[in-house]
Amino acid sequence: MTGDAPPEPFPARRRPDAGIVAAVVDALRAHFGPRLSTGHALREQHASTLTWVPSQPPDAVVFPHDTDEVRNVVKLCAEHGVPVIPFGTGSSLEGHVNAPYGGISVDLSAMNRILAVHPEDLDVVVQAGVTRKMLNEHLRDQGLFFPIDPGADASLGGMAATRASGTNAVRYGTMRDAVLALTAVLPNGDVVRTAQRARKSSAGYDLTRLLVGSEGTLGIITELTLRLSGIPEAIAAGLCPFPSIEAACDATILTIQSGLPIARIELLDEVQVRACNAYSRLALPETPLLLVEFHGSDASVREQSERFGEIADEHGGGPFRWATEAKERTRLWQARHDAYWAAMSLRPGAKAISTDVCVPISRLAECVQAAKRDILESGLVAPIVGHVGDGNFHCLLLVDPDLPEEVARATGFIDRVVGHALALEGTCSGEHGIGQKKMRYMAEEHAPATLALMRSLKRAIDPRGIMNPGKLLDL
Template sequence: MTPMHDGQRVPLPDAFLAFMRERFGKRFSTADAVRAHHGHDESHFADALPDGVVWPHSTDEVVEIMKACGTHGVPVIAFGVGSSLEGHVLATRGGISVDFSEMNRVLRINAEDMDVVVQPGITRKQLNAALHGTGLFFPVDPGADASIGGMAATRASGTNAVRYGTMRENVMGLEAVLANGSVIRTGSRARKSSAGYDLTRLLVGSEGTLGLITELTVRLHPLPEAVSAAVCAFPDLDSAVQTVIQTIQLGIPVARIELLDELTVKAVNRFSKTTLRESPMLFFEFHGSPAGVEEQARTVQELAGELGGANFEWATHPEDRSRLWAARHDVYFASLNLRAGSRGITTDVCVPISRLADCIAGTREDIAESGLIAPIVGHVGDGNFHTLILVDPDNPAEIEQAEALNRRIVARALEMGGTCTGEHGVGFGKQEFLVAEHGREAVEAMRAIKLALDPDNLLNPGKVVPPL
């Protein structure tokens, strides 16, 4: 079934089904289990199944799919690994899901220029495994083993962004299939360009609403000569946040600074079988030469000590660092285990670093007033933090209460010159905040771009800009 624009679902056209089955054979499926997998993500939103799923192997095949969908008016949703948090992959208007997992090859490693050309379905772990022996790595790490195409589409970032930047800084160029089936190439392998509109940045973060990304050129970075990681406990959350602010303001080039409040640390200990002190905590990682890493770590340790930080625990061996960051990456699922059967409503605000302490303090007050369970964690080196508000998915009143809490957190961040989403994207979960953040005229400009490139509203309809 696929819906009309007024929300009424109608069967996929027989001619479209016949074409897809003949052209793609077993790589096109309408099986219930397959559709269920592609109509689910990590958000709290209800599942919304596509009417079919197809696995292309090349840009040419994506062109065929897009043209067939255009001919028959079938919506198209790009699918990476389904780890999104704002309903990006949910087929709210039916249609087909284009699963890029079988377009996962490394096409060319340009080691001397420190870039690589890949297909969109390759995941970040697969890419870094392919780079083994080159002395280079791809640093953007959102936690989940997301696909590079999906990370570009949502403009993802993560734990390393404070030093290496987000997908916005690391995608140099891409290839995409537009709604009319035409193929465009944006950007280049040059390190800078002033040639025309920046279509790369337009498509990075467009969440599959303007085109289907079929190839990417991304920056690589040298593997650091030395790496050191540590955790440090603090008497209260404000002391931990002040340590972060002073670290950034001093220009110390830390690779990662992650904040966990005491409730999150408690969840991590239970889930990952760690023995961390259950108080507000910072996770640090330092990259560079042995002498540089030692100097960075010593300076941060002194800062932390002046603000009440204690028990700096170092993890210098690779296996110890891996366990430490595995525990950090398990925070989402660890936090869900704080309340059996719960789903999480994830906030994603980001503010200027000077306002971080005030924003987190206000958020803590809001959480206490709400009575909800909502641990706090964040990539605080760039002012981005999350609360995971745990709700009973079968309790509409509680979900509304959690959404009201989210709105208060977002309103505060916007008042402080921040954003409603630092890295998760808009999907349809954060559409209501776009006018408040950007202004009505800017949102209308976004809608004009959408209509110009996708006049029939087939590409991931209902996402990013308010529904047409």
């Protein structure tokens, strides 16, 4: 092929012949027995259920125990052109686990072994089905913890696949920073390990970061080596009300620009605070709030909290209230992690449309304020929360899907908030990923040559297009 020749097209995306799928299911059943299911209820559970994305169930669900079993599933599906859809806990929000062309859902929840802890190196090796809470329970007695904490108790393989982050990202980074190496099954059934346990390497392409964030479209992650942190000597958490969204965002910006080593800084608007109060039985002031947390020594935590209090006061915030007891801190942060379910209670029977964007920290206030104005003008019920320390915020729209005009208003809002974020040199998603529902924004965010390179990578690694088809890239 010459450099000017067009690339080979992907096979037309369609459901495989029913007879072929049935043959693959029968072959898998012969090996997996009761660990393969075609039951309707289970298949529905393995499609998208948390948001308004229509459910598109797979033809069967299989529960492997190790990398070899995943490889066997993928090789069989590859031979027959049957789609493969990786599944962790199903907590993703953009239709990542749907099966628009049918196929086999590979549920990794039984792959939940912690394979090795290296406390002297601050790393751990786990199977992909281990969840973040499970890992931290295991590590607690060793004085270590895994800091990446999305709202759900997601599987670590799924967190890597969607490049998740969470409330601690401002200090500890995202899954992009936490994954040192991984093992993955490629679409042809080959098994690759992307790196060793060393903290850095200059040996070849960075395949780890190619697969982190690939949303299951390039392979199935089966094992991970993860960076750990020591449990801080002292932790101080608190909350601070502000007179407006603008004031809370401006205080956040100054906190980050001052170099204050804050571990968590979370924004809740007054609508979300009201929902959290009702759902989690709290008595927070129903005004825009920042929830903050500092990690370090007793002296450093005290100094950092005093400086933050001064910054908050400069922007009209206060009083600054501390949660000093571990139980009180846990309750406060659990309420933040339950924000999705709390918001859902504001409008029983509605469907949730959760969207997020991320902008440079200096443009945060502008972007959040624009979103807030748009929500009010559109007449939508849409609480705002955000990991604002890194410029990332979320809007959860509560919509009646049976009202086309309301759905249109919600869709228009998402288009506008994404468009505004991109105009501010931000991104259409800071942590939810692309999945099915944000594919239409990829061409707005990325230049044609960039998208062409992504498609070339997909074509080279998955020429038959079987790995989580219909996600991330329009092919």
